[in-house]
Amino acid sequence: MTVTLLAPPAEIIHLSGISWKTYETLLAEMSDRRLRLTYNRGNLEIMAPSTGHEFSKTLIGRFVETLAEESLVPIYPLGSTTFKRPQLSGAEPDECFYIDNIEAVRGKKRLDLNEDPAPDLVIEIDVTSSSQNRLQVYADLGVAEVWVYNGESLVIQQLQNGSYITSPTSQFFINIPISEIAIFLQQAETLDYLELVKAFGTCALIMYLLGERSSPLHCGQNRLL
Structure with missing residues (x-):
């Protein structure tokens, strides 16, 4: 089966009336291509991630790892693993992490959501307004x-x-508000990647050590960078 799905400059297409069998066939055929497939009740989205998409998902994933390290929260990353609920839904997240359910999946080569828990945390980069689906x-x-x-x-x-x-x-990193993370993300285009991650780590550590008392502190706005 040969399928030509995307042509520049398009980055995303939507198909409807797609059977679960067709979805699984496409997953197998495209396993070596840099495409993301999301299936939802007969609707299929196929996306070719841009460089900006890949940078953002890598940076936010690194922020999650930094939060976990500074907050002493164990995590188990599984990247863009394909997760499926047969006949209903399937997706490949940009990044995903197990936090509460690590021991249920640690070391497993394959996951079956009929028996195994889903990831606790997923990162979704949405530049096409399709995240609701x-x-x-x-x-x-x-x-x-x-x-x-x-x-x-x-x-x-x-x-x-x-x-x-x-x-x-986040229910997993309660000491740092989403607004703080957003401040650091906004500086990604002008600051060195590793320096940004280091500064974010400093902020995360401060908030973790101060706990609830950290609420008046805004690391990004106070120019820890």
Whole structure:
């Protein structure tokens, strides 16, 4: 089967009326291509990530690892692993992490969401305003928290009773508000990558050590950089 799906300058297409079998066939055929497939109840989104997309997901993933390191929170990263709820939904997150459910998946070569838990935290880079469709997919999969970044703002969505609600903080890193993370992301185009990560780590450590008393402190605005 030969499929030509995307041609420059397009980065994303949507298909409807796609069977689960076709979705799984496309996943197998495109396993060696740099494309992301998201399936939701017969609708299929196929995206070729841009360089900006890849940079943002790498940086936010590094921020999560930094938060975990400075807050002494164990994490288990699984990158863009494909997760599926057969006949219903499937997705390849930009980045994902197990936090509460590490021991349930540690060392496993394959995951089956009929038996294994979904990732606790997913990072979703959304520059096409299609994250609402993918949020439904992540709700189907049972992902507890999704960080959605559109290139300008970062929003934390937390799963409650089958749907997502916006939260000012992560349930896994409660001492740093989302506004602080966004401040550092806004400086990514003008500052060195490693210096930015280092400064963010300093901010995360300060907030972790101060706990609830850190609320008046705004690291990014106070120019820790």
